[in-house]
Each structure stands twice: as structure tokens, then as C-alpha cells.
Amino acid sequence: MSVPSYGPESGSAADPHNAALYAKLTRRIVPFLFLAFVVAYIDRVNVSFAKLQMLSDLSLSETVYGAGAGIFFVGYFFFEVPSNLILNRVGARRWIARIMVTWAIVSALTMFVSGPTSFYVMRFLLGVAEAGFSPGILLYLSNWFPSTRRSQIIALFMTAIPVSGAIGGPLSGWLMAHFAGTYGLAGWRWLFVVEGLGSLAVGIAAFFVLHDRIDNVRWLNADEKSRLAADLARDASTRTETSARGAFASKRVWLLGLLYFCIAMGNYGLAFWVPTIIKASGVASVSNIGWLSAVPSLISAVAMVLIARHADRHDERRVHVAVCCAIGALGLLASVLFASNVAVSIAALIIAAIGINSIAPVFWGIPTALLGGAGAAAGIAVINCTGNLAGFVSPFIVGRLSDLSGGKLLPGMLAIAVALLIGAAIVLRMPLRRASASAASAPNSSIPQRT
Template sequence: MSNRSFGEGGFAGVTPSIPPSAGLCATSDAWNDQQQAALYRKLARHLLPFLFLAFMVAYIDRVNVSFARLQMLGDLKLSDTAYGTGAGIFFLGYFIFEVPSNLILNRVGARRWIARIMITWSIVSGLTMFVNSATSFYVMRFLLGVAEAGFFPGIVLYLSNWFPSARRAQIIAMFMTAIPVSGAVGGPLSGWVMSRLDGMNGIGGWKWLFLVEGVGSLAVGIAALFLLYDRIESVRWLDADEKAFLRDDLARDAAIRVEYSVWRALRSSSVWMLCLAYFCIAMGNYGLAFWMPTIIKASGVASVGNIGWLSAVPSLISAVAMVLIARHADRRNERRRHVAVCCTLGAVGLLASVLGAASVPVALFALVLAAIGINSIAPVFWGIPTALIGGTGAAAAIALINCTGNLAGFVSPFMVGWLSDLSGGKLLPGMGTITAALLLGAGLVLLLPRHREAGGRHALNPTTQS
């Protein structure tokens, strides 16, 4: 497979009219800082709202099982271990098909492939209402992972083809605020659907939950066919000068990244170190996502509707915090220490939420700290590999890091559920393990080799040259 930079073909079609080595400044230097900032704000206004909405419905469909659990376990007579297995088996399908999906997206274009992903997962999500046993629950969760594979890393790669690395952390953060906002929206929505529609037409509230939220994702998936852009040249709201500047700026940004083939990326020791670090980070992310309603319930809140509303508090606060933290990381041009501090804050908050579970205010305050730390990690973390890796290997490396890390999405809920059953329903053993994983992730990120994130060609140290 040939080496190509992000700015040379690829699924976003960013095709620089000037080679990176030849006279880029002729166009770029004519733009002052205010003009450049205005252009990238314009890009953000046109691209981010729909991507935000798409990721929000994706995340709601992924974790709405945490609310369905409050009724489904009793109806289907499932144990916490069975729930944890079903919640996590999503990520096995995700893992197996992630890299192939991202490579296909890189070849056929974001518009068609992301629409395909969304339409497929919405159908699977809606059909989950028909599960009637642990086995059928496992099957539907696995198929949901297969359907969604490639979505998140595809969007990260897509954004890297529109925004240079110096602006990327806060752009990814703005996109990823969809995670906490999905909690703020999905929590109350899930609680309302389950409490208000429970028993309507003889159908349980948790079944209505999968159906209603699946239909919403289907509508967004169809809209993707009309609202996404594969090439700069196809965008009508950019004039010729703006397109020329973008091509030049992105080509210059691509020139400071090391060109990776797919094989070279897959053999890089530093890429695998990033995989392990992201695995630890995702342990915390899914520990919070899949068990926050249970933690709130354990603090003494009985009503499903009230649990939904209270779960929105940490999500909303962390949505603001993650943008501010990412903006600070961009301003300082520093990633490693920001990620490590957020991992530590998330670990402390998650552990405190269980230790303080006897009090609603204490548990909720601790969950706010956990959400700020955990939700703020990924936007800054993804600024590391996307700033360093170029060529066709970038799609493979980003997908590999994401899917390997997301194996934690299987390990985390299964482990917490299993340890909860072993300890008589206690969450402390599982959350203590997740805390340790987050602290390990902080250490691994700090051990990554130092690099120049702007200018120069020192990047990840591959184990072999190709």
C-alpha cells in the first residue's frame, strides 16, 4: 500500500494544489492570525454541529443499556455478571471490525461510510427490544459493536483532514463534548421513556427505550448522506481563496508528520504503547458510563426518573471542563501532563463516589470530579497520535489505538459486574480496579517519548523502518 499524507487524497479529499515542499507560504503568509482564526471558526460552525449530533446519538445507543439494566435484569432474570458481559461484548465486535472499517472509510469516503455505520447500528439498537435471554442479549450487543465499528476513529481522522494539529485538541474536545452531553440528554430521556412508557401496549419501558432511541439514530444516519462532505472542492460555503489556504495549511501540517505505511504503523512499539495507555483510559470511561446510574441508585435514589436527572449533572459540568482543558493543552502545546492529571482526577473521583455512596451529595460531587477528569482525557490524548502519524498508516494506527483501547469496554463492565456478584453486590472492588487502571494510564502517557508537536520530524519511534 503506498504512502500518502493526510493532505494527499484520503477520504476527506484534501488535495493540496502545492506540494508541501514548494512555496506553501505564498498563499498561507497572506492570511493574518485573525483571518485564519475566522476561517477555522467557520469550518467548525459548518462541520461540528452534525458530527456532534451523530456522536451523541451513537453514545446514547451504546450506553442506554446502563438505564435499561434497572428494569431489564428483573424482567429477564439476569445477574450483574450477565449484564456486564452483555454491556461489554459490544466491544468485541467493535474490536474485530474497527481497523477494516476505518480503512474502508479512508477509501470510499466519510459521507457514505459513516451513513452506513449509523443506519446499521440504529436498526440493531432498535431490535434489541426483542431480547429475551442472556444469549440473545449477548448477540445483539455484539452485532451493535460490529455495526458501529469505525465510527469514532473515522471522525477523528476526518477532523484531522480539516484542522491542523495546532488547533485539533480543542476541535476534538468540542466534538467529544457529545459524550457528556449525551449523558445529560440521554439520562433524563431514558428515565422519562422507561417511566412513562412502561407497560404501554404491554411493552416494558426498557424495550421502548431501545426502540425510541434507535429510531432517532436512524434519522441522523439518513441525514449524514446529505450533510457530510468528502472533499474541500465540494463545499459550497468556502470560496476559492479559503479552499486554497486550507489545502496549503493542511499540506504544511502533513509535512511535519512521519509518513507511515499500514504495516509500519502496526509494528510501531510506540503505537502499541498508546494502545495500552488508551485501554487504561477507556477502563475509566466505561466504568463511569455503565455504572453511574447504579452508583446514584446505591446512594439512596430510588426513582428511575430522578436517577436520570441526577446523572445529567456530572455530564453537563464535565462538558464545559473538557473544552477548557483541551484549549489549555493547545495553548501550552502540551499533551502528556494534561492527560496524566485528568487520569488522576478521574481515578480519585470514581473511587470517592463509591466510598461516599451512603450520601447523595457526596456521591454526586465525587461523580462530578470523576466525569471532569475522565471525559477530559480523550480530546487531549487524541492530539498525540494525530499530530505524529501521517500516510495511509494513520487510518490503521488511529483505528488500532481506538479498538485496542476499547477492549476495555468489554473488560470494564464485565469485571465490575463479576466482582460485584462475588462481593455480594458491592461496587468497591470493581471501581478500585478501575482506579488502578487510570493511574497506570497516567504513568504510561508520561513515559511516552517527548516530541516536537510543531515543526521538525521527530515523532513516534517505530521498531522497524519500511
């Protein structure tokens, strides 16, 4: 398959003379968004560590845990699109700060869960509070970085997922072990309140750190603002301008949502069950489980940046997504098939994490390059919330199959692996094309360019 080159004639975003400009943008924008995503993801999946104590304390079954872990995404689904449309109207600075402060409060209040009903309610409210965060950040990045640089920028941002695992695992294990019994509260209750307070601090800071418009920043000079605006305008000319209604009616948007559903099945199969897989290999201490869970996360953080950079360099994303789906599926299966051997199981989890965590940054380079106008906010939100329904389906299926099979993880991981392989098949058959910058500038041109 031929791949197009992006020389200066097709967009100065690829001009080496712009390297300093985009390095400055990266330093100024990405680190804070990375921090925000780290605390968001820790609050989203810290229930996987709380599970190690909470289930016995509250007499909850694996099915109840799976449903509670997943019901987060029901609230997320219903409020995702409205949240992203509001963000597009009022600006990222205000809305992302609002999202973070709200979810921090809900996360901390999860410490008061006392049974299945309150567990379900708090997880649902957490999803409502966080709805719009991830697609809002993706939309925000598309307003600062052209598509020829976006996969690697998204990858830098999304390394927060494995890094949150590397930080959240040891932190969660330490909190649960060392705060257990303090003021008469179980360790898992302290886990929710302490990590929730961290999100609250970052959420307040977001209001003062983020900027909605290029014109509003003081750290770019007039020439840099002019060059950036020109790059973004050139990039916007390659997208299909659509309305919010047009995004809802687009078959391509819904097919991308289905693809992302398969990808997210793998994401949350990994996120919600890694501690359980490690425990099944014979590791009993929650602190040791936390430290071991950090290993796949750290290694995959490096891999996902390298893979996304390779995808950007070759302007090719379909094969990258498909290969990573297959690697993730095989790694997950191997981690439970060889669960009796700690070293082999951890090695398999590393492979699974490299594959699964590397998919999303490359995948999001596709819709952000294809969609423009008001439809970008709606389309990205539709894709994200449709895909994130897997956040409910994935843990529920694994939990249910585990209960039905007498506590075995293999049936659930097999279901996750099948979903990833279906995703690989979908992306390889998708006709993903966008107009080239030069073609888009010609009124009668219809020359497509591969994504």
C-alpha cells in the first residue's frame, strides 16, 4: 500500500523548521493534560484494587463487581455527547475543570459504599461526572496540533493510561495496606478518599492552566501564532466539514464507534482484571500485586509512543491498529493460560499491555483527521461513548463468566480476545480516506489520501 509524504508543500506542520514551535506546544500543553488523565484513570479503575478487600468486606460476588465496575460507562454513555457539545461552546478551560472537580467529589464519596445498590449508584454517578473528559481533551488537542503530528501527541497524552497503572498500582496497594484500620476504616475506603482529593487539586488547577484560543496565550510570539494558525487552517481543509446532526447520521462515525467498542473491550479487560490475574498466579500481598502491576504499564508506555510515532511517520493507521489488536488478544490469553507461573504470566501481561495500550493513540488519529466543523465535537463524542459501552460490557462479561466457571478467568479473557480480533478485522476492511491538503484547496478535486 502506498503512503503519501507530507512535505512542506502539503502542510508546514511537517516542515523541520517548525520543530521548535511544536516542541514548545508539546512542553506547554501535554504535561498538564497528561497529569489530568493520570488522576482521571486512577479514579476510574482504582476499584480493581479496592476489589481485593471490598468484595469480602461487603460480601459482593464477582458478578456484582463486574456490573458495578461497568455501570460507570452507562452514565458516561448518556452524558458524553451533551458534555462535549457544551465544552465546544463554553471552552475547555471551564468545562474540563468542572468535570474534574465533580468526579473528584464523587470518587471520594465512594468510600461510603455499603452494598451492591450504593456501589452501583456511586459508579454510575462517577461516569456521569467524568463524561466528556477524554473526547474533550482529544478535541482540545485537535485545536492545537495538525493531523500529521496528532497520533504521537495523543500517544504522549495517553501514556497516562499505563503510567496511571504504574503509579496507581503501587499507590493503591500502599494506601490499602498502610491505612487499613485508621479511624476504624478499611484500607479500600481510604483508597477512594485520598485518590479523589488528588483529582480535586488538579481539577482546580485546570481552570488556571488551560487556554481555549491561540490568541490568549502569552508564551507564543506573533510569528509562532501566525504559523500555527496557518498549519491548523491547512489541516482543517482536509477534513469533512459536518454538522452535529450530520455526525449522528454518518455511517462512518458509527462504524468507528463499533471499532472503538472492540478496542475498549481490551482496554478495560486489562485495566479491571490485571490485579486479579496477578493474584491468580500466586501473589498474595496487595502491595506486591501493586508493584507487579506496574511492570506491564511502564513498558507499554514506551512502546505506545514508538508505535504512534511510526504510524505518523508512514501516515498509516489501519495496519497498526489491527496488529496491536492481535498482539493484545494473544497476550491476554497467554496471561491466564500460564497463570500458574508468575514470570510467564507477567511476561504475557507485558505483551498484552503493549498491544492494547498502543491501539487508542493510533486509532484516534483516524477520526480527528476525518472530521471537521461542529461535527467533530459530536462525532468524537459519539465514537468515544459508543466504544466506552465496552467499559460496562467487558467487566460484566468477565465477572459473569468467572462466576459461572467456578472462578476461572480463561472464559472471560477469551471473550475479550475475540472482541479484539473482530476489531482487527473491522479496521482492515474500513475505507478510511481523507482529502489531501493540496486537493482540498482545488474546488473540483476529489483525490483521496489514505488514513
